[in-house]
Amino acid sequence: MGGDFAPQATVSGALLALAELDPAHTIQLVGATATIEAELARQTNGEHRELAGHRGRIEIIEAPDVIGMNDKPGAAIRGKPNSSMVVGLKLQVGGKSDAFVSAGNTGAQMAASVVVLRLHAGLKRPAIATVFPTAKQPVVVLDSGANVDCSAAELTQFAQLGAIYAEDVLGRTNPAVGLLNIGEESEKGNAAAKEAHQLLLAAGLNFIGNIEGRDLPGGACDRGPFDVVVCDGFVGNVVLKFYEAVAPFIIATLKKAGVDESQLGAALQHLDYSQYGGAPLLGVKGISIISHGKSSPKALKNALKVAARAVESRMDEHIGRRLQPASTATV
Amino acid sequence: MGGDFAPQATVSGALLALAELDPAHTIQLVGATATIEAELARQTNGEHRELAGHRGRIEIIEAPDVIGMNDKPGAAIRGKPNSSMVVGLKLQVGGKSDAFVSAGNTGAQMAASVVVLRLHAGLKRPAIATVFPTAKQPVVVLDSGANVDCSAAELTQFAQLGAIYAEDVLGRTNPAVGLLNIGEESEKGNAAAKEAHQLLLAAGLNFIGNIEGRDLPGGACDRGPFDVVVCDGFVGNVVLKFYEAVAPFIIATLKKAGVDESQLGAALQHLDYSQYGGAPLLGVKGISIISHGKSSPKALKNALKVAARAVESRMDEHIGRRLQPASTATV
Numbered sequence: 251m252g253g254d255f256a257p258q259a260t261v262s263g264a265l266l267a268l269a270e271l272d273p274a275h276t277i278q279l280v281g282a283t284a285t286i287e288a289e290l291a292r293q294t295n296g297e298h299r300e301l302a303g304h305r306g307r308i309e310i311i312e313a314p315d316v317i318g319m320n321d322k323p324g325a326a327i328r329g330k331p332n333s334s335m336v337v338g339l340k341l342q343v344g345g346k347s348d349a350f351v352s353a354g355n356t357g358a359q360m361a362a363s364v365v366v367l368r369l370h371a372g373l374k375r376p377a378i379a380t381v382f383p384t385a386k387q388p389v390v391v392l393d394s395g396a397n398v399d400c401s402a403a404e405l406t407q408f409a410q411l412g413a414i415y416a417e418d419v420l421g422r423t424n425p426a427v428g429l430l431n432i433g434e435e436s437e438k439g440n441a442a443a444k445e446a447h448q449l450l451l452a453a454g455l456n457f458i459g460n461i462e463g464r465d466l467p468g469g470a471c472d473r474g475p476f477d478v479v480v481c482d483g484f485v486g487n488v489v490l491k492f493y494e495a496v497a498p499f500i501i502a503t504l505k506k507a508g509v510d511e512s513q514l515g516a517a518l519q520h521l522d523y524s525q526y527g528g529a530p531l532l533g534v535k536g537i538s539i540i541s542h543g544k545s546s547p548k549a550l551k552n553a554l555k556v557a558a559r560a561v562e563s564r565m566d567e568h569i570g571r572r573l574q575p576a577s578t579a580t581v
Numbered sequence: 582m583g584g585d586f587a588p589q590a591t592v593s594g595a596l597l598a599l600a601e602l603d604p605a606h607t608i609q610l611v612g613a614t615a616t617i618e619a620e621l622a623r624q625t626n627g628e629h630r631e632l633a634g635h636r637g638r639i640e641i642i643e644a645p646d647v648i649g650m651n652d653k654p655g656a657a658i659r660g661k662p663n664s665s666m667v668v669g670l671k672l673q674v675g676g677k678s679d680a681f682v683s684a685g686n687t688g689a690q691m692a693a694s695v696v697v698l699r700l701h702a703g704l705k706r707p708a709i710a711t712v713f714p715t716a717k718q719p720v721v722v723l724d725s726g727a728n729v730d731c732s733a734a735e736l737t738q739f740a741q742l743g744a745i746y747a748e749d750v751l752g753r754t755n756p757a758v759g760l761l762n763i764g765e766e767s768e769k770g771n772a773a774a775k776e777a778h779q780l781l782l783a784a785g786l787n788f789i790g791n792i793e794g795r796d797l798p799g800g801a802c803d804r805g806p807f808d809v810v811v812c813d814g815f816v817g818n819v820v821l822k823f824y825e826a827v828a829p830f831i832i833a834t835l836k837k838a839g840v841d842e843s844q845l846g847a848a849l850q851h852l853d854y855s856q857y858g859g860a861p862l863l864g865v866k867g868i869s870i871i872s873h874g875k876s877s878p879k880a881l882k883n884a885l886k887v888a889a890r891a892v893e894s895r896m897d898e899h900i901g902r903r904l905q906p907a908s909t910a911t912v
Contacts, residue, residue, distance in 0.1 A: 492823070514835065
């Protein structure tokens with residue numbers, strides 16, 4: 251029920267995902283049963299007629315309450331225990347589900363994920379990992395908005411989480427981790443970044459040092475390409491929202507100057523956020539993927555595929571294992 | 582002598598500026614006299630033959646030492662008292678000069694500016710104000726790298742400094758000031774941003790509230806356009822370096838896709854940093870303009886014009902006056 255275009259976009263995304271996922275996977279749609287059934291019937295008799303064969307792989311789970319996009323997170327999850335958010339996450343605790351995807355209220359999803367799934371031992375806070383398009387390869391930026399004031403130990407944990415995500419979901423071997431900073435020298439940065447640099451050197455990761463704002467679009471610094479970028483959620487959020495807005499701004503400028511629109515679209519396709527689908531909330535015990543409220547069916551399909559890859563690669567188990575020594579060493 | 586292309590670019594920038602500045606203005610070139618004289622002679626007999634008439638408005642001030650781009654700031658200004666950086670700034674203290682512009686070592690320029698010019702009463706630190714191109718109007722972003730850990734009181738002082746710069750140098754009336762944050766609600770952000778929001782409401786400025794990363798390319802938020810963006814030097818530096826890199830990245834992508842290069846250049850001209858020339862170090866008693874080490878003659882010409890506007894508008898006096906009540910109220 252979550253997101254600006256629910257249930258149309260969520261139902262459509264589920265059907266599109268089923269067509270591409272391993273046939274063993276099924277999808278649970280959580281929300282008002284009658285509404286979902288009607289939408290499924292409409293789409294499988296309409297625009298997704300060719301996907302009607304996948305209807306049997308969809309289960310509807312009743313959840314009558316809806317958390318609005320502007321509800322306060324804490325109050326919403328306490329006051330609406332039968333919301334699709336809370337009910338959907340609880341399925342994982344009961345072993346009835348492996349992963350949760352939502353385009354609903356991000357704050358409520360974070361809060362409900364921590365309350366329902368709980369955090370891995372040794373972690374104080376989860377991090378939102380956003381996949382960020384670059385000239386070379388997509389990179390994982392975390393935290394991108396869950397935590398505004400981060401300690402060096404927390405930044406180091408984010409690095410551990412991001413490295414596992416890059417390995418398990420993006421398929422990177424020995425992922426290169428960079429610390430977002432204002433200069434490449436280890437003594438640069440604010441207090442947290444300076445201390446985090448030292449902790450990261452000892453964290454058992456492939457830490458390639460500080461990277462700067464100028465290195466982000468290219469996905470590489472002087473020491474080579476990187477897979478994971480660690481920063482606090484304040485700077486991560488500002489940079490990601492800026493990036494989301496700057497490409498459309500440049501495209502609009504070029505269109506106004508008469509540059510051919512079809513050329514622009516094709517050239518900038520890899521900047522299209524919808525192909526990355528969703529941002530996992532890393533650190534919780536289980537899988538919770540946060541999708542943008544304005545997610546298209548394609549974005550939701552890709553978020554569901556990210557969730558499936560996370561499950562198939564046993565990401566959650568790897569995170570639990572990796573955090574054991576790290577938490578003793580750094581917290 | 583400062584910058585990657587000195588003395589060619591600096592001498593050329595000075596000649597170009599004199600041709601556009603009020604005839605009452607003169608320029609002092611500070612450095613190794615013989616080198617500067619030879620370069621001036623070469624250019625006024627060569628590519629700038631038509632500007633030879635302005636040679637009489639240039640004075641050469643001897644400064645034999647050169648601070649390298651990689652010298653450590655503190656050691657450089659103590660160890661090289663006869664550098665063009667230190668000698669050039671001292672001219673203002675002696676009343677022999679009104680403003681200083683350099684494309685040299687930024688760290689050394691900041692340190693030398695604070696030591697030689699000193700800070701206005703009530704200020705703890707200066708801020709670098711960078712002019713940032715947007716779809717609407719250029720905006721001033723500060724701090725863009727001088728201070729990595731900022732208190733709310735310091736962010737509020739940056740707002741005061743930026744508002745005066747926007748008025749005096751950019752010609753804005755009652756400049757709108759925004760606080761860079763991760764959401765528009767006043768309770769959003771890290772500890773410093775939340776407290777700064779409250780201080781800014783009481784600072785006697787035209788404070789329009791929080792602005793987000795997504796508002797930057799357009800130069801406007803829901804509440805209208807803004808002239809000044811306040812942030813700490815960590816996030817400011819990351820965002821500005823990212824912005825400098827993202828436009829060339831998108832242009833390269835489009836070229837590869839076969840979009841016509843001449844169209845791109847014309848359309849994106851207003852993203853050209855060289856037209857903004859230099860970033861003032863605000864808060865020192867006097868004028869110190871920091872130019873990029875890679876500054877072209879055009880960028881240096883524009884930095885000199887920014888310096889002249891700051892002097893003509895009596896920016897320094899306005900800053901001293903504005904900080905009196907603010908410093909009592911907020912520090």
